[in-house]
Amino acid sequence: MARHSTCQSPAECSWEDIFQHQERLMRLVRRRLPSFQDAEDCVQETMARAAAHAALDRNRLGAFLTSVALRLCIDFYRDMDRRSRLLQRTALLDASGTTEEDVCDRDFGKWLLGQVQHLRGREQEVIIARSEGISTAEFARLNNISVKAAEAAFTRGRARLKSACAKALEGCIK
DSSP: OOOOOBOSSTTTSOHHHHHTTHHHHHHHHHTTSSSHHHHHHHHHHHHHHHHHOSSOBGGGHHHHHHHHHHHHHHHHHHHHHHHHHHHHHHHHHHHHTOSHHHHHHHHHHHHHHHHHTTSOHHHHHHHHHHHTTOOHHHHHHHTTOOHHHHHHHHHHHHHHHHHHHHHHHHHHHO
């Protein structure tokens, strides 16, 4: 009758017994994991689990280590897949533009465009042109004025809008 020795504690299940399987485990998981570091982490985790196992049959040590290592490889890809799905979901949430900050930005933009109506002639025209994506230089060319004049009108218009924002905030604080 064959006698199976078992590890009664992590101390009895020596690292020597477990360590003998390290190279084989590295070859096994290295083919399955994307990087050397991931494979090394997997092997270390596998060996640590074997060392912590209270009643491990030394005759089954190799099979146990192989099984644990392969399951850790599967867990690695499950985790990657879970993270990928989470990133896709969060990217969709970000793209939908329904965050509180997006709503506030949109409302502020509408309010600010309403304030543009209180600006004078050229200041109003250049600010509206910029809000439509037309550069200051292009605005100058379209209106037959110098770039310097268009930039000055834009700068004055921005300063007046900034002042309007400050006054509005002052009114909210009081």
